[in-house]
Amino acid sequence: MKLGPRDIGPAHPPLVIAEIGINHGGDLQVAKDMVRMARDAGCECIKHQTHIVEDEMTEEAKEIFPPNADKSIWHVMEDCALSRDDEAALKAFTEDAGMIYISTPFSRAAANFLEELGVPGYKIGSGEADNLPLIRHIAAFGKPVIMSTGMQTIDTVRASVDILDGAGIDYALLECTNLYPSPPEIVSLQGVTDLIKAFPNAVVGFSDHSIGPEMALASVALGACILERHYTDTRYRKGPDIINSMDPAELKFLIDRSREIHTALHNPKQRTGPEEDVYRFARASVVADADLPEGHTITAADIWARRPGSGAIAGYDFDKVVGRTLKHPVRRNQQLTWDDFT
Numbered sequence: 116m117k118l119g120p121r122d123i124g125p126a127h128p129p130l131v132i133a134e135i136g137i138n139h140g141g142d143l144q145v146a147k148d149m150v151r152m153a154r155d156a157g158c159e160c161i162k163h164q165t166h167i168v169e170d171e172m173t174e175e176a177k178e179i180f181p182p183n184a185d186k187s188i189w190h191v192m193e194d195c196a197l198s199r200d201d202e203a204a205l206k207a208f209t210e211d212a213g214m215i216y217i218s219t220p221f222s223r224a225a226a227n228f229l230e231e232l233g234v235p236g237y238k239i240g241s242g243e244a245d246n247l248p249l250i251r252h253i254a255a256f257g258k259p260v261i262m263s264t265g266m267q268t269i270d271t272v273r274a275s276v277d278i279l280d281g282a283g284i285d286y287a288l289l290e291c292t293n294l295y296p297s298p299p300e301i302v303s304l305q306g307v308t309d310l311i312k313a314f315p316n317a318v319v320g321f322s323d324h325s326i327g328p329e330m331a332l333a334s335v336a337l338g339a340c341i342l343e344r345h346y347t348d349t350r351y352r353k354g355p356d357i358i359n360s361m362d363p364a365e366l367k368f369l370i371d372r373s374r375e376i377h378t379a380l381h382n383p384k385q386r387t388g389p390e391e392d393v394y395r396f397a398r399a400s401v402v403a404d405a406d407l408p409e410g411h412t413i414t415a416a417d418i419w420a421r422r423p424g425s426g427a428i429a430g431y432d433f434d435k436v437v438g439r440t441l442k443h444p445v446r447r448n449q450q451l452t453w454d455d456f457t
Contacts, residue, residue, distance in 0.1 A: 125340060132162050132261075145348070235259070244267050264290060266293050440457045
């Protein structure tokens with residue numbers, strides 16, 4: 116798939132998405148500082164969250180408290196959401212920095228607003244992964260979609276994937292666990308391979324809510340092409356997502372190490388050119404294990420394989436020497452050659 120100018124897939128290094136989300140606490144300048152630091156860390160893509168609370172929730176949400184917050188979900192989002200003008204400014208700032216800007220719309224109004232802004236694609240969060248009318252509405256824009264699949268099974272996410280397939284758009288599915296933070300006991304790396312097998316039309320990635328980069332990096336070796344993690348300028352900032360957010364140093368580490376893993380993942384099993392010097396000394400050559408006379412027929416007890424590998428007969432040809440007859444005497448530890456035999 117393609118998101119703005121960025122090609123995404125197994126042939127390309129993983130796209131690391133820094134999710135600012137609501138970590139800016141509703142402060143545009145803080146959000147801009149986060150973007151600037153992400154750019155300096157080498158990040159290509161910023162993800163925001165677009166909350167238009169009155170279209171996103173009903174009054175009942177004022178009585179629902181997330182496990183990682185001390186206020187209702189309504190008031191969390193009300194306090195942390197950027198205004199429409201501020202989000203437009205953040206998008207412009209991000210793109211002026213040479214980065215891709217996407218966001219998760221949590222309502223129809225938010226999706227329409229992002230479309231007016233001209234985002235290159237959409238992120239659908241795990242909470243909306245089975246919100247069929249919203250997915251249908253977003254897919255109708257005809258732009259790429261990245262959808263997290265936390266709290267879903269392969270079977271329950273099929274209806275949403277059918278909508279994306281039916282719209283004829285490029286899309287990615289991210290394995291995700293929605294607990295903040297997610298301990299290894301409930302994180303599913305197997306989910307990456309399960310999604311790859313179940314949905315061949317999808318680019319597959321990993322949205323990580325664990326602490327530390329290990330799970331995200333491990334997912335690259337399993338085929339994840341997108342890595343998304345919550346991101347903040349400093350973990351000393353207050354906010355419901357800060358506990359499982361990476362800072363700029365960790366962001367750079369994730370980008371650099373994921374690219375290295377991707378590079379190694381595509382190298383076939385073979386002896387490489389740079390290994391040749393090591394190969395010459397590290398492998399073994401077949402040698403006489405005793406002084407042997409002319410006309411002697413070699414048994415396995417007469418020979419051995421010892422370093423260096425500069426001899427004519429490699430250790431892996433040991434068995435081919437057994438049963439051959441010497442044309443002339445040889446000394447113990449003499450590297451044997453095929454010309455030594457009749």
